[in-house]
Every structure is written in C-alpha cells, then in structure tokens.
Amino acid sequence: MAAPDSKRPTYATEAIPxxxxxxxxxxxxxxxxxxSCVIAMNAEMWSMRRRxxxxxxxxxxxxxxxxxxxxxxxxxxxKVAWEQDRDRFVSLTLGALADQGFRDFSTDFPxx
Amino acid sequence: MHRRELLGLAAGSALVAHTLQGxxxxxxxxxxxxxxxxxxxxxxxxxxxxxxxxHRGTDGRLLRMGSLDLESQQDFTLGFRQMxxxxxxxxxxxAFQRLLEAEGIDPATPMSVEQVRELVAKDPAINFGVKCxxxxxxxxxxxxxxxxxxxxxxxxxxMEAADKSGPGALVLSPAMTIPDYARHEIHIQPGGYVGDxxxxxxxxxxxxxxxxxxxxxxxxxxxxxSMAGQMPIPADGKVKRILDMGCGVGQxxxxxxxxxxxxxxxxxxxxxxxxxxxxxxAARMGIGANFAQQLAEDTGYPDNHFxxxxxxxxxxxxxxxxxxxxxxxxxxxxxxGGVYYPIDFKSGGTRTNPRQMYSRWWDHRWNNExxxxxxxxxxxxxxxxxxxxxxxxxxxxxxxxxxVRHFVRTA
Numbered sequence: 078m079a080a081p082d083s084k085r086p087t088y089a090t091e092a093i094p095x096x097x098x099x100x101x102x103x104x105x106x107x108x109x110x111x112x113s114c115v116i117a118m119n120a121e122m123w124s125m126r127r128r129x130x131x132x133x134x135x136x137x138x139x140x141x142x143x144x145x146x147x148x149x150x151x152x153x154x155x156k157v158a159w160e161q162d163r164d165r166f167v168s169l170t171l172g173a174l175a176d177q178g179f180r181d182f183s184t185d186f187p188x189x
Numbered sequence: 190m191h192r193r194e195l196l197g198l199a200a201g202s203a204l205v206a207h208t209l210q211g212x213x214x215x216x217x218x219x220x221x222x223x224x225x226x227x228x229x230x231x232x233x234x235x236x237x238x239x240x241x242x243x244h245r246g247t248d249g250r251l252l253r254m255g256s257l258d259l260e261s262q263q264d265f266t267l268g269f270r271q272m273x274x275x276x277x278x279x280x281x282x283x284a285f286q287r288l289l290e291a292e293g294i295d296p297a298t299p300m301s302v303e304q305v306r307e308l309v310a311k312d313p314a315i316n317f318g319v320k321c322x323x324x325x326x327x328x329x330x331x332x333x334x335x336x337x338x339x340x341x342x343x344x345x346x347x348m349e350a351a352d353k354s355g356p357g358a359l360v361l362s363p364a365m366t367i368p369d370y371a372r373h374e375i376h377i378q379p380g381g382y383v384g385d386x387x388x389x390x391x392x393x394x395x396x397x398x399x400x401x402x403x404x405x406x407x408x409x410x411x412x413x414x415s416m417a418g419q420m421p422i423p424a425d426g427k428v429k430r431i432l433d434m435g436c437g438v439g440q441x442x443x444x445x446x447x448x449x450x451x452x453x454x455x456x457x458x459x460x461x462x463x464x465x466x467x468x469x470x471a472a473r474m475g476i477g478a479n480f481a482q483q484l485a486e487d488t489g490y491p492d493n494h495f496x497x498x499x500x501x502x503x504x505x506x507x508x509x510x511x512x513x514x515x516x517x518x519x520x521x522x523x524x525x526g527g528v529y530y531p532i533d534f535k536s537g538g539t540r541t542n543p544r545q546m547y548s549r550w551w552d553h554r555w556n557n558e559x560x561x562x563x564x565x566x567x568x569x570x571x572x573x574x575x576x577x578x579x580x581x582x583x584x585x586x587x588x589x590x591x592x593v594r595h596f597v598r599t600a
Contacts, residue, residue: 081341081386085349088461088482090367092384095374095557097327102320102555104313112317113324120265120328127261 389466
C-alpha cells in the first residue's frame with residue numbers, strides 16, 4: 078500500500094490486501110467494470126448536484142433566490158449554446174447505444 | 190478557557206452535554222494549536238499555504254468531513270446502500286428464488302457453503318446485487334482514503350498533537366508483532382485496521398452508513414450508546430473498571446465512559462491508527478476513555494482487574510482458535526462476579542437456508558470477512574460457557590438480531 082506523502086510516524090504496518098478487484102460476478106469482467114463505472118459516475122453526479130444545492134442556498138442568502146434561478150429565461154444565444162452542449166453531451170455519453178455490433182471479434186475484413 | 194484546561198476536565202455530564210451541542214468554537218480552538226507548515230502561527234480556521242482542509246464545524250458529536258465533496262460522496266454511498274437494500278437486493282433475491290424453483294429446491298433446505306456456491310454459478314444475474322454493493326463500498330473507502338492521503342501531513346500532525354493530550358490516556362505499541370490474522374482488509378477497507386495511518390478516520394466515516402438499512406443512523410453513535418445503555422452490570426453494582434476489547438474507533442468505549450463516568454474505561458485494539466483516532470476523538474469530546482494498542486488475547490492487564498469486559502463485532506473477525514484465547518484472557522482479567530458480555534452475530538452453524546448461506550458466503554469471500562465462516566462454525570456462547578463463566582438466563586441482546594451472551598465470571 079502506498080504510504081501518504083508525509084515524514085510523520087504513522088503507526089501503520091503492512092496489511093494483507095483483499096482481491097476484490099479480481100472478482101468476476103456477472104459472467105463477463107467487462108460487465109463488472111461497467112457496473113463499477115456507472116455507480117462511481119453517479120456518486121460524482123450526486124456530489125455535483127449537492128454542491129449546487131449549497132451554492133443556491135448560499136446565493137439565496139445574498140439575494141439570488143431559487144425562484145430567480147427557476148424563472149431564468151436564457152437568451153437566444155444562450156439557448157443555442159446550451160442546446161449544442163446538450164447534444165454534445167448526449168452524443169458523447171449515449172451515442173454508443175446506436176452502435177450495434179454484429180461482427181464477431183475473430184472475423185476478417187468483409188468483402189469490399 | 191484554554192484548550193488544555195478544557196480537555197483536562199473530568200468527563201462530567203455538563204461537559205459532555207456542552208460538547209454534544211457541537212461547539213464549533215471548541216473544535217476550532219483545538220485545531221488552532223496544531224502546527225502545520227505554511228500555516229500562520231496560532232491562527233484558527235483554514236490552513237493557508239498547504240493542502241490543509243477547511244474546518245467545517247461539527248454535527249453534534251461528529252466532526253463534519255473536511256470537504257463538501259467528500260461529504261456528498263459519502264452521502265451518495267449511504268443513499269445507495271438504502272436503495273440497494275430496498276430494491277436491488279430484493280430483485281437479486283427474486284432471481285435467487287426463481288433459480289431455486291427452477292432447480293426444484295425448497296427455500297428452507299439447509300445447505301452448505303459449497304452447495305450454494307455451486308448453485309449460484311448457474312445464474313450470474315444473482316450476483317448483480319453483490320457487485321453493486323461492493324462497488325458502492327469501494328467508492329466509500331476510496332473517496333475517504335484519497336481525501337486523507339491528500340491531506341496526510343495535516344491529519345498526521347493533528348493526531349500527533351492529540352496523542353499527547355487528555356483527558357484519557359493513549360498507549361501505542363509500535364514494536365508489537367501484529368499477527369497475520371489481524372492484517373486482512375476486512376470489509377475490503379484498504380489497509381484494513383493496521384495498514385493505513387488513517388484507518389480510524391476511514392473506518393469511522395465509512396461505517397456510518399453500515400447501519401442505515403437495518404438500524405438507522407449512527408452519526409451520533411446512537412447505536413453504540415444504546416448498547417452501552419443496555420450493558421449489564423455485576424450483581425454487586427460495583428463498576429470500577431471496564432474493558433472494551435477490539436474497540437475499533439472507540440464508539441462503544443466512549444459511550445461506556447459516558448454511562449460510567451467514574452469508572453476507568455479502556456478500549457484496546459490491534460490497530461495503532463485505530464486507537465490513535467479513538468483517543469483523539471474521545472479527547473476532542475472531552476471524554477476520559479483510555480485507549481491502548483493491544484491484542485485481546487494478550488492484554489497485559491492483571492488478573493481479576495475488570496468489573497465488565499465486553500467487545501463488539503470482534504469475534505467474527507478472528508480465527509476460532511484466537512477467539513478461544515480471547516475468552517480465556519477475558520476470564521483471567523474479569524474479576525469473580527464480574528460481567529463478560531461479548532456482542533456479536535448469532536453463530537449460524539455450517540448449514541443454513543440457501544439465501545442466508547449465499548449472503549454469508551459472499552460477505553466472507555468478497556467483503557473479505559475472512560474469518561466469518563469459522564466464526565459461524567462454532568458456538569461462541571458454548572465456548573464462553575466452557576471457560577469459567579456462568580451464563581445468565583433470560584438476558585437480552587444489546588442489539589436486536591445479535592447473539593445474547595451475558596456471562597458472569599465464576600469464582
């Protein structure tokens with residue numbers, strides 16, 4: 078286990094590591110990895126949402142209320158920019174759903 | 190009031206009540222004496238010129254985590270645990286049920302762990318619940334560990350300062366040989382109890398979510414305080430000394446000291462980082478519990494020394510032969526007429542219904558509860574009864590669903 082970056086005494090000793098990362102639970106290790114990624118991403122997403130709640134609460138105390146945020150109307154330019162970003166986001170994160178693989182890994186180039 | 194005067198007071202009820210109100214000024218005064226490179230001397234609040242965290246105040250007796258993001262990540266993993274218990278685990282159990290039906294197996298049929306392992310191999314979908322749970326647990330540990338390692342010098346300095354403070358004592362044994370059985374990463378916590386300098390911090394904040402589905406919140410040590418409240422006392426009413434074996438981060442130890450403020454209370458644990466954290470936390474709360482890095486099977490205390498000896502969820506994390514040594518040690522250090530009250534799971538035996546055995550298997554193998562199957566293979570109650578203790582009949586469990594083991598040391 079990597080020691081933290083400090084010269085102070087730690088009173089720690091060598092542990093015997095678990096092998097949880099080698100476990101294959103779903104019949105295919107890729108599926109296991111994807112599950113881990115999905116849950117981790119959701120942890121980050123919630124973290125961001127919670128920070129936004131804090132920001133809105135702090136801003137509300139300064140007069141920038143949630144109501145102002147809810148009722149905000151983006152300008153025409155903002156709308157265009159936001160939609161472009163939305164489309165970029167959706168394409169990047171979910172675009173692969175449109176890929177429907179049918180060639181087995183071991184097949185050669187198709188006839189041209 | 191100067192910090193050292195404050196912490197030098199006995200843990201009277203007024204001080205405890207004051208502390209439990211979450212006195213931010215007290216916490217900041219405590220932190221202000223820590224010397225960290227780059228920080229202005231004697232200045233409270235955020236540490237400048239270093240990677241030091243913010244002081245975010247307290248939530249009752251819980252010091253708030255050092256960053257909003259870390260707190261939110263832990264909030265997520267707690268929420269996911271709840272959802273997992275209510276939905277994902279139910280779906281996985283339904284898949285298990287379908288498999289049993291397809292195989293023509295009665296759900297009540299006692300099965301061995303080998304039989305269950307063979308059974309669940311037929312449907313990987315059953316393991317989906319386990320995979321989700323483990324992934325969430327890994328996030329719990331990783332986010333905590335990364336945070337404390339990123340701020341290592343700050344938190345190590347904080348512990349160094351606390352090591353020398355009171356009101357309780359801290360005894361560390363860096364030369365002690367840590368037995369292999371205690372070096373495993375139980376609960377897949379990186380470094381386990383002995384291998385990470387912040388094992389105590391990581392364990393404390395990480396396990397707050399452990400109770401949520403079955404017992405509710407524990408951020409204020411609700412569960413440990415409840416157990417301490419139900420701790421039986423010797424028939425003669427004399428409680429001068431209490432020993433909490435395998436004390437972890439000292440939540441039960443501290444709760445016992447709060448209940449018995451005039452008693453000398455000791456918490457021992459094999460992990461140096463664990464007892465350091467326990468001591469620091471107790472000192473921060475102004476509670477005079479003592480902590481020592483020590484093996485439960487070789488405590489070093491005199492014969493007949495304690496009026497109450499207890500432990501909480503320790504025995505299922507050690508081999509059966511060590512459990513027997515610990516019981517023998519408990520018998521030695523408990524005075525005649527004293528109470529021995531080890532709190533742990535019911536001993537389940539080597540065969541149980543398929544679903545329960547499946548849970549037990551994956552908890553043992555993949556949650557790295559390395560010794561739990563050995564624990565279930567013996568009867569802790571019988572082992573204690575064979576070693577100089579008399580079992581009290583009609584006793585109650587300190588925690589619902591746990592084994593009832595109230596014993597009195599015979600003369």
